[in-house]
Amino acid sequence: MKKLVNSKQMKAIDAYAIHTIGIPPLVLMENAAYSVVSCMEKSISKEDIILVVCGSGNNGGDGLAAARILLNRGYQVDVFLAGNPAHLSEETATQLKILENLEMVIWNHLEEVNFANYTILVDALFGIGLERDIEDEQAAVIAEMNTHEGIIFAVDMPSGISADDGKVKGTAVRADYTVTFGEEKVGQILFPGSEYCGTLVVTDIGFPPSAVDSVASEFYRYEKMDLARLPWRRAYSNKGTFGRVLIVAGAKNMSGAAYLSALAAYRTGAGLVEIMTVESNRLILQGQLPEAILTTINPDLLDTTEEKEKIKQAVGRSDVIVMGPGLGVSDKAKKVLDFVTLYAQVPLIVDADAINIAARYFNTFPLMRGNTCLRLNELNNSLPKGTILTPHLLELARLMDQPASDIQDNLLKTADSCTKDTDLVYVLKDARSVVAYEDERYLNYSGNNGMATAGTGDVLTGILAALIAQGMDSFEAAKLGVYIHGLAGDVAAAKKNRYSMIASDVVNGLEDVLGGMI
Template sequence: MNKCVLSASGSGHPVVCWLLTAAEMKRCDSNTSEIFGVPSVVLMERAALSCVDVIVSRQKKLEEQAGQLGLHPKRRVLIAAGGGNNGADGIAIGRLLLQEGYDVSFYLASGEEKASELLKLQLHTAKAYGAVICDTIPDGEYDIIVDALFGIGLCRPAEGIYREAIEWINAQDAFVLAVDLPSGIETDTGAVLGCAVRADVTVTFGFWKRGLLFYPGCKYTGKVICTQIGITEDGFLNQTPEAFTFTAPVAELLPARPEDGNKGTFGKVLLLAGSEAMAGAAILCGRSAFYAGSGMVKLSCPTLIHPVIQTALPEAMTADSVEASARWADVIGAGPGLSLSDRARKELLFVLQQTLQPLVLDADAINLIAKDEALLQELIEHQQNPATRRKLILTPHPGELARLEGCAIEEILKQPVFYAKKWANRLQAAVLCKGARSIAASPDGSIYINRSGNSGMAVAGSGDVLTGIVTALLSTIDDPFWALCIGVYLHGLAGDLAAHTKGEYSMTSNDIAEAVWAVLVKQEKNYV
């Protein structure tokens, strides 16, 4: 993992939130027990206690509020348990609630003979405290349902009695707490395997799992509470998880601005963007580059649109071709509104074959490369060779990535992490697959999953703003993957701010660009 991540998370500012796969979590669980000697049953007791805390403090609040009205909320709980350790957590939660005086019913969906060892132990203890374990859902009304059917061990679609139990839970008018993950959500992808519980709260143990963040999983979790049960980063044993996301603020990761810097210090950004029909893309991209900290921005675009660009963005310079400005630039961004014209192709060829500066490829730059097999092969060969390799970022949306890959877009949507990693490796580049949860992949295998942003960003020009931000950051941040992660995160925060003022329905991509400065000011203030 990037050193920057580790120093940032060790500095007292919690910048990085790890996102684990089922395999990574299982390894961390077993390292904690087998290497560090913390017994599984101790971890399980802490896991159960953390869920009980959530239930009891919610109940207390309810009872206080209801008490003022002379009402007495009931405490009827159903534990729905599966045959593995998620079910064992559920039984432990039920036993602790019994001890707290709650009225608890237990439903064990799998037969006791198939139960995991820890589940057998929990059943034994719960029964000793008077628990009655039922093999069908006990009739009755419930105020609280604990979903402990499956956690990270879900390995096939929920069917039969499990589907019935999930559908029954979803039909109840009760507060639903999911243990570790809503049952039916695949840990690594967030996919719904068959059907899934819709929870009000998900209490997840130790670390976030990827499926809690990805769509559609995140629509099933309700509020996610990640509790500490004794499984810490020590359990990684120097094998850090592949994926992470940011928690605000990230100001300490932004490039420092030397007090005695000049406009050259902060990056000379050359943008190959805009065409007769898409001048706005160049303007959005250039404006965002300025707001993200660039010292100078030059736009290479057809002469015909220079006046409109100069009017909208007088701070920027314009050029007829990249050739004259190639030496001047510290960094190049290509693609927004570029079109697939012969001029665009010629300009892009020049950039790819005659320059070595760090480069961001987006939109039509990617489409032009995808159309030209010889050019694509040449780019791959250049990037595979350390002597000719440049710092490179690609920011395709799934459609553009599908064109590069030569497959259907559905294929990319099914496995976005796989394809982002594949192209990061093939091009030795930082590659983004854009979407509601954009995924950035680094050639070293690290994955960033973005959680800032909102559906108001699904609007024309939003990607042009991102290219401007990322290109600006690449001029002063050494590691392209890092520049990409920070840029994507800030872009989403700008989208959130734009949504706050204009609303998701009405915001435009220019509102996102116009929010970039305010996001950076906020980041600085939070950090001080």
């Protein structure tokens, strides 16, 4: 598990190292500069002509120190001091004085610099401390950098990207490589910041573990070693040992979603999967997945004792219930969900049409009281503890009656709204999905854009259900499930390609992920 930090937390780590441990800031600056040069030397040659673009803060100081190291190693390098010389930090002023003593070429005005003369750019304008939008001359500098055809290396953070949420602060440098120091930043994981970073390289510049441990963060992501969190499969076991999943899915002519969800649940280790669907889907599903148990219901007879009892029995024998894939949003579908939630005493995975039904139903409730979303509160009151909701941004927009663009622009704040005063787990599905529960935020780094295809969400619900069926806590299952889902998508992209892969390829990728072949 990798800790992720925002700008305030990273500054606190830096301050602890300097003021509590006693590491001089110039030492950290030198280490940072050496790490930048080390990364650069894997991609540059002595024939390259390098321009280091520096601001007036310590990020600029890192750039100035890197310029000196490059010069000493025989590279052709100039500096453009784009920051205000009157506002130099103490350490940056020291680095500048050294370069002046070395008689390095130092440009001070944008009109003096011909970016076309350089093959390599180093962005050391702002780093992680930027709080305002970039405009005027500094925006013009970034515009020039972004028209450059050579490689751009960013120091710690592409200038203009918020370290807190990945937002563009007016404009931003599009880097090919970003060399970041100590810990990954939240804004380097979330989009669009991740895209602006290019290839992210995390380097150790000498922060002691005690400095890192001194700062608590609610943000983190998983690594391959976290697959060890998978439920242990006992040697002495049977299908009941690994849990029973009920999937309430599939309206007429919509059997595919139920199939993908059920298949993914089996591939992730569930002992037994039961699908509750309409009779017209029986033959298709039995042919596709004979391992699944089929319980069929008649939506036209839901008020009869026989149909209610059928639903009650199926719900009662399950360890976790998936609701929604391919279910439709009709009044009959809503009635099915009403009965399921009435009888359910186990966690639910609420996805797709179940979320859309909830959005339509709760549309009659007032939206907000202060910072609390009353619709989400009401939804929480109607669902069992440990339930996981897995909306993509458009589904969440319907549920919260807000523009999807606003939710996308404020993903972390939206996660705060979703988890306020609730014991539900939210999986906010996006290019970088956020799993939120209480005050914790897991940011997912696995997966790729080939997964933006029909059915991959149904695969995710099956994975989550299987992990819960095998005894995992809902929040732990949500985090690990999202990570495994993304890894399986990466396997599918490697075996097929991001254009041609489909949801069933992601299911097939589970074999490699869970079999330890990645």
